[in-house]
Amino acid sequence: MPQPRADAVLSAMADTEPTQRDGHIQAIAGKGRMAWQRDSDHNERAPAEGRFARWKQVIGDGLRFHSDEARATEVAVAAQVLDRMLDLGCPNSVRVA
Structure with missing residues (x-):
């Protein structure tokens, strides 16, 4: 929440x-x-909610393929894309106060 x-x-x-x-x-x-x-446990849920929000913004709201094998591949590729985006310099938020 x-x-x-x-x-x-x-x-x-x-x-x-x-x-x-x-x-x-x-x-x-x-x-x-x-x-x-x-x-x-708000502070533990917030990062996961942020990851899902980023996933939906970049990848989209739903999966496009119908078979389980194709969906697994789609998820793996999407996860690699998001990981690569983080490696390329998405900012890390740090609490200062």
């Missing part, structure tokens, strides 16, 4: 039927954003 915005508000039904998002907003309000990130 993406991080709720800093100005996120609870849904109208948060008291009776809270959503998963409501729970996250309440946890952030109670413990703070950094503690919520640690407790919800």
Whole structure:
């Protein structure tokens, strides 16, 4: 789940039927954003979500071939393309503060 915005508000039904998002907003309000990130494993999921977003942006949303063998080849080629892009100088993000 993406991080709720800093100005996120609870849904109208948060008291009776809270959503998963409501729970996250309440946890952030109670413990703070950094503690919520640690407790919800947000920092471990975010890199994987970024990789999938990059895959969809560069390669596309779905596979084009129909047979399992052809799909396996398509995925292998796409992964090599993305790895090569990283080798050629995609920036590495580093937290500074």
